[in-house]
Amino acid sequence: MLGVRDDFRRRLLAIAALFCVLGFQYATWAARLPALKSDLDLSKAEVGLLLMAAGVGAAISFPLVAVLTRRLGSRRLAVVSGLFLGAVLLGLAAAPNYPLALAVMCLDGLAVGCLNVAMNAQGAALEARHDRTAMAKLHAVFSAGSLFAALLASGMNALTDSVAAHFGAAAAIIALLVVATRSHLLPDEAPAEQATGDPAGLQTAEDPAAADQATDEAATDQVDQPRRRLSLPATATLWMGGAMVFGTVTEGAMNDWSALYLEEVAGASAKVAPLGIAVVSVMMVAARLFADGWRARWGDGRVVRVGSVLAGTGLALALLAGGV
Template sequence: MAVPKASGFVLTGSATEVARRLRTVRLAVSAVFFVTGATFATWASRVPAVQDRLDLSAGQLAVALVGLSSGAFLALPLMGGLVARYGSRTVLCVGMVAYLTALVGLALVPGLALLTVALALFACGNTAVDVAMNTQGVLVERAYARPVLGGFHAMFSLGGIVGAGVGGLVAWAGVGTGPHFAGAAVVLCAVAGAAVTALVPEPKRAARADRAARSGEEPGPLLALPGPGLWIPGLVGFCALMGEGVVNDWGAVYLHEEAGASAGAAGVGFAVFSAGMVIGRLAADRVRSRIGTSGFTAGCAAVAAVGGAVPVAVPTAFAGFVGYGLLGLGMAAVVPVVFSHAADLRPERPGPAIAAVSAVGYVGFLAGPPVIGFLTEATGLRTAMLVLPALMLVMAALAARLRRPVTGR
């Protein structure tokens, strides 16, 4: 038995051997997603400690965080081209080393300027791993011939929960960021290193290059930019990630200022949103396999639209918890679904397709919080939060226009 050629994997042997190997690869990709989420949460959970150590004002911290967003946004188009040329496993290995090394550097930088540079490098490493691991996830999904990418993203969320939980515990114990980040990097590097050895490389790129040279074809572009067919999934991702960015930065503020929740209860709102994300991602693959990409995405948008409307219509803490839970549930699997859809539209170059869609989506993630801030100044926070259900309705309309992938799935 052999894995279908279209999957991108080359696995041969008996049915039992191939099935066992695929399970191993799937577990390895899950571990990489977990490590990636845990690494970012390790940093995020100790931002106040880094701010205190460097004696940064809120404005100075905001300047440093520009390095994080800029590094990610600028690296996205490049990483897709690198994955296409050198393979997702190679890019993942290099990116993971850079990612974890930069994590340690964040605890050692002496001032604002170097913190900004370190955050940019941290974001570049994260972006390399993100594009490469999603490409690996798509290859596994093709080998299984059914949706599995949502489960991988659930592992990312679980890694984030574990990383944040450990970060809270070590902060409570008074452990500095240096020992914390170094210890986390060693453990996570060991897990990632073991996982990477189980990944399967794509077909030989040298052979593809030889065929291209003999036929006079030019190699693919290094920069991955949206092309025909990719704008719709990119805009769907834009809506989902813009909504996620709004909840991340304004969700707790809304519960506290408009719904009358205490500061502690407002924080619980984000935990409810995160729990909804995990549950949605765990259930996504099974539901999507039954109703298809377009119907699934439209249904997710409808659930999220209700979730966005409830806290605005009924500004209480309880309604906010219900709404945030529905928002997390509805938005959870949209990004992995559009990644999978985009990769199916470009079956020979899934990495650049994922990177191009990510770049469009990430614009929404960056734009959402400032848009809410501007609208809050002009109309008030409660009115500004109507952006959430509006975004979800736009996403539902776009879902109907998702072009059928060439694989027919």
């Protein structure tokens, strides 16, 4: 990135590295679930709880990430959480028992939530600063990171059965990406209250009477505002929520369970099992690169409907046909 003179492209590459880190880290441990299941002697139900622990950590991160973003800024939060995700891989490889593995996965979800918010904040700030679109490409890089992780897992499986060696190499790659790009991320702007020392925007040192009047008016406005009543979400919102739930379940199933399915049900070798994630990631990269054009040509609703039918048909055909 040092040779890239264009500020937009340099910043874009740095933020893209964060998206790559998140996809890479996620697919790294997901591709080795069969080995983790064997090493910790887990049942399928316990594997499900292990995956749920990451979701619990992500849910916990939501109230914390706002506080952390205000205190650290999106740039520093992205760097810290990215490096922490590399450390999580080392902790997962070293976990001697199931309870500790659950704790590590909960921390993984926490760090994923922090990095997810921080890197998207960086992407949104980049678009606003340069008035250019970038988010679709950034999300494509996430899938490319997953593809890279799946290919690395397949290669490492061909060389060694050691999860620790694989996760150690992956953690080193994550650290290199984060350290190499941290100085090129967008700096955070100081909040208005820090810049002015007046969070309410009422400071008028030269006219105390005006300040008192402004304070009274602000208080009156708050009192006069009608209370909002709780209401049921609109039908369109419910449909969108359902689509997002099923889309998330499907994507999670392909990323989290495909390696186990290919190895234990379809009879794939340890080298081939991670390629399930690779195939999904390749298609997700392609879809995300062309998605904006499809949306402009056919509209969001048609893209959602056609994509959902295509995904359901593909899953049904794969299950009915069987085999690797």
